[in-house]
Amino acid sequence: MRISQQGCILQSGDVRGYSKDAELLLGGIFAIHMDVEYPEVKYQDLPETIRCRRFHIRYYRFHLAMIFAIKEINKSPHILPNVSIGFIIYDSCYNEVRSLLGLMWLLSGRQETVPNYNCYKQAMPEAIAGDTPSKSSMPIARILGLYRYPQVRHWKTSTLLSDKTQFPSFLRTISNGNFEVTALARLVAYFNWTWVGVIISDNDLGREGSQLFIKEIEKYGGCVAFLEILPVHNSQEEVFRILEVVNKSTATAIVVYTTMENLIPLMEEASSRNLTDKIWLGSARWSIESDFPRKDILKTFNGSLGVAHRRGQIPGLKEFLQSIHPSTSPEDVFIKMFWETAFGCKWLDDKTRGNASKNGIPLCTGDERVDSIDNSVYDVYNFRYTYKVSNAVYALAHALNDMYLCVPGQGPFKNGSCANIHNYQPWQLLHYVKKVHFKNTAGEEIFFDENGDVPLSVDILNWQLYPNGSSRYVQVGTYDSRSPKGKDLIVDEGRIQWNGRHSQAPASVCSARCPTGHRAATRKGHPICCFDCIPCSEGEILSPTEINQCIKCPDDQWPNSIRDQCIAKVIEYLSYEEFLGGCLAAISILFSILTACIFGLFLKNCNTPIVKANNRELSYLLLVSLMLCFLCSLLFIGHPLKITCMLRQVIFGIIFSICLSSILAKTITVVMAFSATKPNSKVRMLVEFKLPVYIVLACSLVQVVLCISWIADSSPFPEFNMAAEIGKIVLECNEGSTIFFSCVLGYMGFLACVSLLVAFLARNLPDSFNEAKFITFSMLVFASVWVTFIPAYLSTRGKYMVAVEVFAILSSSSGLLICIFFPKCYIILLKPEMNTRKYITGKNKKTLK
Template sequence: MVFAIKEINENPAVLPNITLGFKIYDCCYSEIRALEGTFWLLSQWQSKDAKSSCGIRSLPSAILGALPSKSSLPMARILGIFRYPQISYGSGNPSLSDKTQFPSFFRTVPNDKFQPIAVAQLTKYFGWKWIGILASENEVGEIGSQALKREIISRGSCIAFLETLPIHNFKWKIPHLIDIIKRSSSKVIVLYSTIEPLIPLLDEVTLEGITGKVWIGTTTWTISSDFSQQELLKTLNGSLGIALQRGEIPGFRDFLYSIHPFKFPDGIFFTEFWETAFGCQWPKVNFTESGSGSKVKVCTGMEKVDEIDNSLFDTYIFRYTYSSYIATHSLGHALHNMLSCHSKELPSANVSCSNINDILPWQVIHYLKRVHFKTTTGHDVYFNENGDIPASYDILNWQLFPNGTSRYYNVGKFDSVGYPEGDIKINENTIWWNGETPEVPQSVCSENCVPGYRKATRQGEPICCFDCIVCSKGEIANQTGEKSCLKCPKELKPNDQRVKCIQKLSEVLSYEDSLGAALAAVNCVFTGITANILCVFVRNKETPIVKANNRGLSYILLFSLMLCFLCALIFIGQPTGLTCLLRQAAFGLVFSVAISCILAKTVIVIIAFRATQPGSNLRKWLGIRLPSSVVFGCTLIQILICSGWLLLSPPFPESDMESGEGTITLQCNDGSVTAFWSMLGYMGLLATISLVVAFLARNLPDNFNDARYITFSMLVFASVWLSFIPAYLSTKGRYPVAVEVFAILASSAGMLICIFFPKCYIILLRPHLNSRSQGMGSAKLINKKY
C-alpha cells in the first residue's frame, strides 16, 4: 500500500497537485481489534495531524482492509451504516457481496463462491471421480465444503467422505480422520479449511507415513509459510492448490529491499520486521541476555533484506500484496475521476469537482463503482455491481527439490471473465506429482468399464461405484465407461468383443453344408429304394401278394411316397418365390395322396374279408370304385385347403434377422399360419382314421392282410409328426426347415418300410409263399372262423 501511494503521488496523470497520505492500524486477525481500529480511524474527523506535512484533514477517504473475512464483516456493517467506502484486499466471504447488508464494501480478491467451482473444475479436468473432503469446523469450511460437494456431484463425480476438522480440541478427532484417510480408496483429498487445524492433521499424516494422496488446497492455506518441517513438505509434495492471482509490480522488489529501520525511523513495523526476519534484537537499555541466560544476537543494521528466504518473504508470492496494490490504485483512480468530473452523472449538484475538502464518503462509493483502469502489467481492474472484481485464480503445484528447498509453481489458471461458470487451463507438463511421476494419479471408486461392458450401479452406493456387466446379446459398447449398451441394427450383429456391429452371415439349409447334404442324400437313397420297389411290384404284378388289396393302390402309394422323398428336396437350398409356393403345398398334397391310399387299402382289407361271410353283399353294395373314390375324395379336401392358402395368403421368401443368433436366416414365410396348421391337421386326421381302421382289422389272417403293417406305419407316422410339432416350434434359424425335412423323410420311410418291405421280402426271398394256395389257405381259415 505504501509503495502504491508512492507511485500515485509520483504519477502526474493521477491526482495531480494532490498528495495522498495514510494511516495504518494493525488489527492482528482479530475482529475486536478490527472494530477498534475502524473507530480509531473515523474518530479523527476534527483533529489535525501534527506530523502531517499538509495539515488539512486527517479523515481517510476510504479504509483499505481488512485481510480476513472475519475482521471485514463487522467493519463492513459499521461502515455501511455511514456509507463509508471500504476496500478489502483479502476477504472473500460470499455474503459480503450482498449490497443490502454491505452497501459500501468493495474487494480486490475474488468472491469465495468461485473457489468450489474452481476446485470442482480442477478435479474434473484430471478425471478424478472419487474425492474426499476435509473441512474446518467454521464458516469457511462448512459453507465452502457444502458448495464444493454440490459442484463436484453436478459434474458427475462423487464424494468418498466429508469430515470436519475441529478448530479447538481437535486432538480427539485426528485418529478418526487418519483412519478414514487410510481406509478410503480416494487418492484425492480437498482440504477446505483455514490453516489452524491443518498443521496437526498433516503432522499426523506424515507420522503415519500416508503417501500416494493428492492434497488440494484453497486460498486460505495454499501459500502459507507455516509448513516448515521437511517431512511434512514431503507429504505435501505434488499437491495442488488455488491461490489469488499473482501480478507483477514493477519496482516493488527494489522498494522492499531498500527498506531499513534507519531510513524510516518512525515506521513502527520496520524494527519488529527486522528482528523477526533476521532473528536478532535491537539494543535496548539493560539489554544483555535472554531469559535463558544465553546471549541474544544483536541487530547491527548491516543485514541484507535480499538474503531472506523467499518462502518467508512475500516478494516471491505477490498474492495479497498485489491485491493491496490494486486496491490502493482503485481508490486513487476513483478520487481522480471524482475530482476531474470524469463521470457523466455527478452524485450531487452541490459538489465542486475541484474542491478536495468537500468530498463526502458516499460520493467516493459512486466513483468506485465506475472505476476501470489497467495496471502497468496490463491487468484490467473494475468492480461489478456487487463490488467484486472478476474471479481469477492461479493453479499452484507444490514442488520439493532434492536439496530440500521447495516452491510453488504456477501450472494453470482459472478465469471467470467471459465464462459464467469459469474456465480452467492447465499446463500438465509442468506438474510434479508426489513421487515425481509424470502420470496423473487416478482416483476412482470403480475402474472404468472397458468397451464391450456397461456400468451397473451398486445398490445403496454412489453412482461412481459400479460393476461392469458385459453387454447383452445383440448390443455393443464401443467406448470406455459406457452407461448403457447400444443395440445393433437388425442386419448387423456384435463382434466377439461386443465393441462394434458387423454384418450378419446369411444362413440357409443348403446342399453345401453337412446337414443339408446328409438329408438330401438320405432322401435320394429312399427315392431310389421306392423306385426299385415299384419296379419289383410291376414285374410281379400277377402274383397273389401284389394283386392282394388292390395293386393299383400299391402303385399309387409307391409313386406318392417317391414324390414325398423328392418334395423334401425342395426345402433344401436358398428359397425363391417358386420354391416357397411349392414347398408346403406339394408336401401336403402328396402326403394326403399317400395316406388316402393307405386308408383305401385298409378299407379294402376289411371289405375283402367281411365279404367272404355267407350272405354278405358288401362287395356288391360298395362296388369296385370304392378305392378310387376314397383316394380322390380325401385328396380333394387337401387340394381345396392348399388352393385357398395359395390364393389368399401364399408363402413368400424372407430374411429373418432376429430368430438366428448372429445370422440372417433365409427362409419361406408360410403366409397364413392357420392354413399351414390346417393342412397338417387334415393329414393328421387322415392318419388317425387309417390307424383306427387298421387297428380294427389287425386280427384278420396274415398272408394277404396289410392291416397290421398299416397299423405300424400309421403309428410311426403319428409319432414322427407329434414329435415334429414341439421340435419345429422350439428351433430357430435353418433348423425348423431341417426338422420338417427330417419329419417328411422319417414318416415316408416308416410307411415304406412297414408296408412294403414285408411284401418285398416274400416276393424276393420267399417266393414259395407268394402262391394262390397260400391265399386259399387263408380263405379257408376265414370261413372256418366265421
C-alpha cells in the same frame, strides 16, 4: 475524557505507517506483522499501545505492491494525466484494534484520530485498499459504509461482505470466499472421491463453507464421511479426538476449511502421529502458506492438494522488489524490519548495540543483496494476493480517471452532472468504482459484479516434499468459473506427486464402484455412497446417469457382454450359409434326386411285375409327391418372405396329404386285389370303378380346402420375434392362425393313422402282391417322427424350431421312400429273376396251396 491542547484532536497511541503526499491520496491497510502483544492494563498510568510481533515478509510485498502500482500509474499518460497520486499505508498487525486505529489515522489525518472529523483535509485519502483479515475488514467496512466511502480489498474474505445492504461500499478484487468451495467440490468430483471427511473452524467462515461444500459434493453424488469442528481456542482434547476420527475413517480425502491459526495445532499433532496416508485438501486460506512453526508438518502435507487464487503477472514488479534498500526509501518505516527478518541481522543503534553482540546476531551492513534471498522466503516470481493488491490500486485509479474524464452534461449524476476530481463526495467515487471495467497491465479484464466481487479463478496446487527436506507447491491445474461447463476445471495429473503410500490418485469411497452391469443398492441406515452391488436383470444395463438404477434395453437391442451399453440384437433365421441350414438343404436335394432316380428306374421298368403290382400309377404319384416333399423343405430355409411364409406350410400340407392319400389308396388296393380273387366278390366292381383314384382326390381335396381357408382367413406372415431367444431377434414366419395350422397337421395325422390301421390289417396277405407290411413299417416310422416332432417343436425357439420341422419332413419322407420303395429297387436292380411273371405266378400258386 482527556483531550489534547488542540481541540480537534484525540490523543492516540503509536502508529506505524508510511505516507507520501500528492494531489490525490489512496489509503492502504495491510497486516505486515502477523501477531500482537497486549500490554498489561493497570489503570495507574497511560496504557501502552498494542505491540506488533512477527514481521511477515510475504505480507510486506502487499505494501510494496501498492507503492509500485502508484508509481506506475503516475508514469502512465493514460491514467490521470497531470494528476499525481500519493499514499498512506498502515500496518494493522492482523488485529482488529490496530486496524480500527489505522482507519482513524487515515481518515482523521496522520496520528490525530478523531472519529468523523478531519483537521487536515489534504491528508484525507480518496479510498481505502485493505485490510488483510476478514475479522478486521468487517468493522472497517461497516464504518466506511456509513459514508459510502469506497473500500477495495485484496484478500480472502467472508461471504457476508457480499451483502450490499450491510456493506454498501465494500468491493474486492478477489472472489467471494465461498466460491472456492465450488472449486474444491469440483476437484473432489474430478478424482471420484465420493467419501470425504471435512474439518472446519468453529466460526462463520467454517460453518458457511462446510454447508456449501456439502451441498456441492452431494450434487456430484458424494457424501461426507464425517464433519468435525475445530474450536477457535486451541483444545488439545478436541484435536486428539478429531485425529482419532480421521485415523479410523475409511475416507482418504480430507477437506480442511479452517483459518491458519486453527490449522497449525491440528497438523502438529497429525505430524506427531505420522498420519501421512491421507490426502488433505486445503482452501486458499492456508494452501499456499509455508511458514509452519514445525517443518515436519510439511511431511504430513506432502502430496496434498489445495486451491489458491490465480497467479498473475505484474510487469516490472520483480525488478522493483529486488531493488529496494533502506538508503533509497528512508521514509519507509518497515524496510529495516524487512531487512533484519530477511537477512537475520540487526541495524546498529543504542538499543541493539549490546543485545546484538551479546546474542551473536550479526549487524546489518546494507551490503546484503535482496536478490540473494531464497525464493521460499521472498518470492519475486509468484504473485497471487500481491496481484490482487495491484488490481485494487488500479481499480481505484481507473475510477478516479473516469471521474476526471467526465464530460459535463453527460455525467452519471443528476442532470448529467460530473464530480470534481478535487472536490467530490465519497458516494460519487463509489459509483465509478462499481462501474470500473479495464484491462490491467497483464491483459486481464477487471470488473466487479453486483455484489462487488470478481469471478472465481483459482489455481490447483500440489504440495511436494523433496528428499533434501525442502518443499514447494506446484501448480497442477486451474479452475475458472467463466469457462464453459466441462472445461472449467483442468488438471494435469502427470504433475501431481502423491505421498509415499500412493503412486497414483488414491480412492476415497465408502463402497467400491460396482462392476459393470451391476447396480448400487443403498444400505439401510447408511448414506447413499455406501451400497451393495446387485447384478442387473436380463436385458438391462446400468443407467449411465444413475448408479443405483438399471434400465431395460429397447426391444431391438440387447446388453453387450459387459452390460455397459445396448447393442443391436443379431437377426437370426435358418439360412443356407450356416452349417445346419446348409446340411438340411443338401439332404433335401440329395433325397429329391434319389427319389427322381427311383422314379426313373420305375419308368424304365414300368412293365415289370414288381412295378405294376399294387397300382403302378399310385406308385408314380407317391414318388412325385415324395420328391416334392423333399423339395418343399427348402421353403423353410433362407430369409423368410411373405410369399414363402404363406406357401411353405400350405404346400407342405397339401403334398404330404397327397402322399398319405396315395399310401392309403395303395393299401386299399392291396386289400381289394385279394378280395377280388374270391368267387362272387363285389370288390371287382370297385376296382374297375378306379376307387383308389377317387380316394386320393377326395382325401387331398379336404386338405386343399383347409389350406385355402387358412390363407383366406389368416395367412402366415414374416415377423421379428424379440422374445424367442435372449439377445437375438428371430426372423420367423408367424403361422397366422394356430387353429388352422393344428387342423392341417391333425388331418395329416388322421390320414397316417387310417393308413397305418388298414396296412396293419392287411399285413398277412401274400408277399408277391402285398406291400402292406412295408407300408405298415413306413407308417410306424412316419408316426414316430411326427409324434416326437410335436414336443420337440414346442420346446425349441428360433431357427431351431424351423430346423426341427424340416428334419421331421425329411425324416418322415425318407422313411416312406426307404420302407416302400427300397425293397422294390433291390429286386429290380439286384434280383431281376424275381421280377418276372413266372416267378410271381409260381410263388402265388405255392402260397394259395
